Amino acid sequence: MSHTVGARQAQKQQSRRALLDAGLRLLADQNLASLGVREVTREAGLSPAAFYRHFPDLAALGVALVEESLASLHVMIRSVLAEAGGAEELIDRAVDVIERHVREHRAHVRFLARERHGGVRRVREAIDAELGRFAAEVGEALALQPVSRGWSEQDLRMLAELYVDHMVSTASALLEAQESDPARERRIAATARLQLRLISLGRRHWQAS
Amino acid sequence: MSHTVGARQAQKQQSRRALLDAGLRLLADQNLASLGVREVTREAGLSPAAFYRHFPDLAALGVALVEESLASLHVMIRSVLAEAGGAEELIDRAVDVIERHVREHRAHVRFLARERHGGVRRVREAIDAELGRFAAEVGEALALQPVSRGWSEQDLRMLAELYVDHMVSTASALLEAQESDPARERRIAATARLQLRLISLGRRHWQAS
DNA sequence: AATCTCGGCAAACACTTGTTTACTGAATGG
DNA sequence: CCATTCAGTAAACAAGTGTTTGCCGAGATT
Numbered sequence: 001m002s003h004t005v006g007a008r009q010a011q012k013q014q015s016r017r018a019l020l021d022a023g024l025r026l027l028a029d030q031n032l033a034s035l036g037v038r039e040v041t042r043e044a045g046l047s048p049a050a051f052y053r054h055f056p057d058l059a060a061l062g063v064a065l066v067e068e069s070l071a072s073l074h075v076m077i078r079s080v081l082a083e084a085g086g087a088e089e090l091i092d093r094a095v096d097v098i099e100r101h102v103r104e105h106r107a108h109v110r111f112l113a114r115e116r117h118g119g120v121r122r123v124r125e126a127i128d129a130e131l132g133r134f135a136a137e138v139g140e141a142l143a144l145q146p147v148s149r150g151w152s153e154q155d156l157r158m159l160a161e162l163y164v165d166h167m168v169s170t171a172s173a174l175l176e177a178q179e180s181d182p183a184r185e186r187r188i189a190a191t192a193r194l195q196l197r198l199i200s201l202g203r204r205h206w207q208a209s
Numbered sequence: 210m211s212h213t214v215g216a217r218q219a220q221k222q223q224s225r226r227a228l229l230d231a232g233l234r235l236l237a238d239q240n241l242a243s244l245g246v247r248e249v250t251r252e253a254g255l256s257p258a259a260f261y262r263h264f265p266d267l268a269a270l271g272v273a274l275v276e277e278s279l280a281s282l283h284v285m286i287r288s289v290l291a292e293a294g295g296a297e298e299l300i301d302r303a304v305d306v307i308e309r310h311v312r313e314h315r316a317h318v319r320f321l322a323r324e325r326h327g328g329v330r331r332v333r334e335a336i337d338a339e340l341g342r343f344a345a346e347v348g349e350a351l352a353l354q355p356v357s358r359g360w361s362e363q364d365l366r367m368l369a370e371l372y373v374d375h376m377v378s379t380a381s382a383l384l385e386a387q388e389s390d391p392a393r394e395r396r397i398a399a400t401a402r403l404q405l406r407l408i409s410l411g412r413r414h415w416q417a418s
Numbered sequence: 419a420a421t422c423t424c425g426g427c428a429a430a431c432a433c434t435t436g437t438t439t440a441c442t443g444a445a446t447g448g
Numbered sequence: 449c450c451a452t453t454c455a456g457t458a459a460a461c462a463a464g465t466g467t468t469t470g471c472c473g474a475g476a477t478t
Contacts, residue, residue: 031242046427049467050426053425159404172326202411205411205413217454257437263455
């Protein structure tokens with residue numbers, strides 16, 4: 001009758017969260033490949049054996065973190081694409097959203113940047129499968145914009161990938177900037193805006209060349 | 210009288226090379242942070258203690274690898290910038306050179322991609338200090354091109370960074386493509402060319418907007 | 419109320435780890 | 449040719465590792 005899932009399951013979820021959080025915390029200055037089961041359980045306040053009640057592997061924990069991290073990223077992307085408007089406002093809004101996202105999900109973003117080319121194959125694959133899906137989504141959104149009239153499927157895809165790659169680069173750069181120099185952060189954001197403006201300029205003259 | 214540096218030093222250099230090569234080999238599917246001294250020396254055919262005759266740290270070995278990797282990258286960049294020509298030929302040449310570079314220095318490129326956001330601070334810093342220097346160098350080269358007449362310092366810098374980031378993204382993508390799908394490699398190269406063309410288009414209309 | 423499920427624990431397994439030690443023996447230099 | 453330098457070694461150190469085992473005791477189920 002209650003909408004809760006049972007105290008049993010709730011406690012299990014709590015432990016699972018503790019493990020994920022502990023992992024995320026430790027991965028702030030470490031690689032997934034160099035993480036240890038004992039290390040994680042110690043940080044989470046559980047016994048080593050408890051880990052195996054939740055994940056078979058550390059790689060599995062990594063994949064779970066990928067899903068989490070990309071869920072929030074997904075929300076972010078949609079919120080940028082949803083609002084229509086002139087190119088300039090869209091650019092400003094996109095950069096603002098990225099900036100805020102990095103600030104509010106620092107751990108997740110760092111995790112993605114670090115493990116995207118990291119040493120654990122399954123995690124790597126999970127990440128760029130999902131980034132590919134992002135590009136597809138961005139591509140569909142671009143297709144709806146009037147500027148894209150007459151663009152081929154391939155052209156749209158390459159533009160979408162350019163945007164996604166640019167977003168990733170910018171996020172990575174912001175990550176390191178935000179925790180040291182606050183002025184550096186503004187400089188990076190400004191650069192990103194200029195770059196997006198240049199791309200948008202190229203876009204307007206595509207095929208008209 | 211002989212131009213050799215002495216059998217003594219030569220043997221030491223040989224061991225050092227063995228360590229670097231062993232490290233590079235192991236880092237093909239591992240992170241620097243998860244690498245072990247014993248692991249490296251075992252792979253190199255030396256005793257564990259021998260390692261400390263060459264490096265104080267594994268991080269130091271990492272930094273040495275960064276220097277190696279970026280030396281070859283540096284040569285590559287110069288070879289792209291040296292040849293003048295129309296925008297189209299320049300783009301084709303740039304992509305070709307990147308493609309070849311990734312094929313011929315797979316281990317180095319993978320190392321850079323992996324450790325750029327990896328878990329070892331000193332290595333991370335070494336890498337992006339050097340990438341910053343690249344951007345500066347590219348910026349200077351761009352300034353000499355006629356298309357850049359009237360561009361501010363800041364604009365040149367942001368364009369250079371856009372190019373460098375794009376190069377890094379492309380190289381990373383090629384890395385994974387080359388060792389699986391050969392058709393995928395061509396698709397990535399084609400996409401990169403399109404993206405560079407779009408950027409170059411934006412460049413021509415900058416400030417003329 | 420009795421039974422079952424199952425998340426968590428402590429302990430034990432057999433290794434692997436980084437680093438220091440005292441040493442050996444070949445190239446070096448006077 | 450004798451003394452020195454020094455790259456490389458084997459052995460030992462304490463400390464950490466992943467994973468399995470049997471067990472407990474609190475929810476869940478009947």
